[in-house]
Amino acid sequence: MAQRPYIVGNWKMHGTRAMVAEARAIDRAAERLIKVEVALAPPATLIQAIRKEASLIGVGAQDCHTAEGGAHTGDISAAMVKDAGAGFVIVGHSERRANHGETDADVRAKAQAALAVSINVIVCVGETEGQRDAGQAEAVVASQLDASLPRGEHVLERVTVAYEPVWAIGTGRTPTTEDVAAMHRAIRAKLLEIYGEGAEAVRILYGGSVKADNAAALLAADEVGGALVGGASLTAESFVGIVVAAAERLEHHH
Numbered sequence: 001m002a003q004r005p006y007i008v009g010n011w012k013m014h015g016t017r018a019m020v021a022e023a024r025a026i027d028r029a030a031e032r033l034i035k036v037e038v039a040l041a042p043p044a045t046l047i048q049a050i051r052k053e054a055s056l057i058g059v060g061a062q063d064c065h066t067a068e069g070g071a072h073t074g075d076i077s078a079a080m081v082k083d084a085g086a087g088f089v090i091v092g093h094s095e096r097r098a099n100h101g102e103t104d105a106d107v108r109a110k111a112q113a114a115l116a117v118s119i120n121v122i123v124c125v126g127e128t129e130g131q132r133d134a135g136q137a138e139a140v141v142a143s144q145l146d147a148s149l150p151r152g153e154h155v156l157e158r159v160t161v162a163y164e165p166v167w168a169i170g171t172g173r174t175p176t177t178e179d180v181a182a183m184h185r186a187i188r189a190k191l192l193e194i195y196g197e198g199a200e201a202v203r204i205l206y207g208g209s210v211k212a213d214n215a216a217a218l219l220a221a222d223e224v225g226g227a228l229v230g231g232a233s234l235t236a237e238s239f240v241g242i243v244v245a246a247a248e249r250l251e252h253h254h
C-alpha cells in the first residue's frame, strides 16, 4: 500500500434517516484514524443528510445514469449526485451488472459521466464462481477493465478500481490472500497497459466479505490499496474495525 489505504462502505439498499447516526459515528472514528481514507456510499436518498453530518469521510453514490439528464424516470445523473454532496460514484457493481443488465459499455459511459462533472469513480470488476472454476478469472477481469474503464483527462486522479469476485460478495467466502494478490498484480499490469506509467498511482480495492477479522490479511496482499465493504459497513462497530485494521497495516509497513 504505497498510498493512504482507502476503505469504502457500500450500504447498497440499506438505510433510512435513522442510520445517519451510524455514519456520524463512523466519521468520528475516522478522525482518530486519519492515515486511512474512509468513505461511505449510502443510498442516494441519504447522500445529502450524511454529507451534512460527516465532516471527514467521503460520501458517494452507488450508481449514476450515463446521460446528463432527460426522460429517464427513476434515474439519477452524475450531476445530481454531485449536487447532493457526492464526491464519487461506484459504477459497475456486479449487482448492477446482474440485476440491471449493465454491460461494460454502460459502465464505462457511467464512469465518463462522473468524470464529466468532476467527481471520482470506483469501477467494479470481478469474475463469477463458474468463471474462476474454468480458469478464466484473470481473462474476464482483464476484459472488463479494457471495456469498462473510462479514458481521457484527469482519469488517473479520479479513478479507483474495485476487484470483487462475485462469489465472495455477501457469502462469507473470500479468495486466499495469494489469489487476491495474483489478481491485483494482474489488474495493475492491465492498468499500466491501458493508462501507462501513471497507473501506478491508481488504487485497487478488494471487495467481497471483508470483515474486521479478515481485513488485515486481505489488506496485506500485494497491490491491495483498500477495501470495498458491504455488509460490514452497516454499523460503525464493524466498519471501524476494518478501518483500524487498515491503520495497523500501515504501522507495520513503516
Ligand code: PGA
Pocket (backbone or CB within 6 Å): 010, 164, 168, 169, 170, 171, 172, 207, 208, 209, 210, 228, 229, 230, 231, 232
Ligand atoms: P459484502 O459486499 O462486503 O457484503 O460481501 C461487498 C460489495 O458488494 O461491495
